[in-house]
Amino acid sequence: MDAVGHYFVSLQMGSEHPFVSKQSVVESKVGIDLNLDNFLTDSNGQVIDNPRYYRTIRGKLAEAQRKLSRRDRRAKKSQRCLSESKNYQKQRSLVAKLQLKVANQRKNFLHHVSTALIKNHDLVVAEELRSKNMLRNHALAMSIADVGWRTLLGMLSYKADFYGRRFLTVNPRNTTQTCSHCGYIMTGKNKLTLTDRKWTCLSCCTFHMRDHNAAKNILAKGLATL
Template sequence: MSKQILKAHKIRLYPTEDQQIFFAKSFGCTRFIWNKMLSDKIEHYKESKTELKNTPAQYKTEFEWLKEIDSLALANVQQNLRSAYNKFFKQGSGFPKFKKKGIKDSYTTNNQKGTVAVTQSSVKLPKIGHIKAKVHRSINGLIKSATISKSPSGNYHVSLLVETVVDDLPKTQSNTGIDLGLIDFIVLSDGSKVANPKFLSKLQNKLAREQKILAKRRLVAKTQQRKLSESSNYQKQKTKVAKVYEKITNARKDFLHKLSFNLIKNHDVIAIEDLNVKGMVKNHKLAKAILDSSWSTFTTMLAYKADWYGKELVKIDRWYPSSKTCSGCGHLLTKAELPLSVRSWDCPSCLQKNNRDINASLNILNEGLRLVTLKTVGVTGLA
């Protein structure tokens, strides 16, 4: 079966000096209009206790330089601010925050009758034309929008949101349960394991060295009473630190994308624990290792790829005792009987030898298949 989806393609840009200046203006204008509109909304609410319905067009007379950039970029700021307000009032999310220069510099524009397009070696954008780019794969589908961003390391990227058609992947008649871990990234119910790459740990020493140099250059600038923005040595070192972080992030994303697609391709039903990662990182001894593993990102990738390709992802309740239950007979041990340090145990009821992680993944699979069956029976019953 085929379905329409929205898929993002991230492409590296190599803008000329003039194009970089245009991007800088666009980042600045969108940041300014967000902060100005948010500030006016706050002041208006303090005075009248009602929400101000302001638009970017209202500010163009006073601030004529706003006309120099793509008007759709400003329109998207208005839409994003409205969405942030709705999430705050209706969903209980945090209140919209003011934006700072150099923190997530980006702007979004829309494709209108071919104003955004991709060639083999460039990307076309409104008001700026073609920009040299490294296009790895062809873009199939209708480009809806483009988000241009500058990373802390100084690299430029464009993320294209494309409406495209995907087909369901062939059924494999294979199901799997996944136990997430820190030593092994995942353990599957068939006994296979995928080692944890620990990208942050591998570059921890290099990162620490670069951060130490950065701290020294910050101190030198402070001693000489110079602003950090005016200290070229500090800014160069700041870029070096950002490049290390970027290398870690890119390697981790590449690993998670390949692993998640491989699992979706080879299994019809995938069962996984619904872990409370926010709660788990409060354990300061494990927080760094948990964040380095990126379990939440991995689960998110599995979810949307399963939806795209006609597979089923089942999340098991976080309180389900997958580790303490014998996969052979269902005997349940207490926490005292099975501390975290015990990695294998013999079931006192059926005497089955259980590896802690493999046993957990088997229980997760069985619980996932049970939930899928209940869901199928429920849908059939309603029909």
């Protein structure tokens, strides 16, 4: 049972016939760059916007949680058990429903994105995530926690097995700083910062959109490992 009161049953099923049919070969390979400016940019230049579900209800949720805290204090002050306090339980349920709504919206979005990537490409290559280290940046922690990158990679992994596709992750080192056209790496004072969304290679003068270039480098790394 979850915090809202919904019950769930987990079943393990087996069959001599596969539950999902293998997808036909489409001769398409794609690399994906996960970022905060947009949710995802692929090596073909397609951009998927970040829906930022949590941010849309953050104010409403904070207000509901403050109200819950007040009812908690009142119940304790009058020496009432929280499980027997109807006002507290009613507010607790409201907070849980708001949190569940965001979780369901995010999960639905991630299922749509992951299924489209796997069905439309024979090979999907993504960067290895180091979200624990990224979450230490308090200025970005909420945005990173809101996007659900790790959940997306998990979905891509098991759906690739379901549909007979290939999915792999690569070390993201220098994928942002490397020119996908000539291989030149921006270093030292020329190294790109988070604010540099567009740049021109100092070696071959190729103009790049930062995330699109990174996605192409991620795909190239994936192809090199096969």
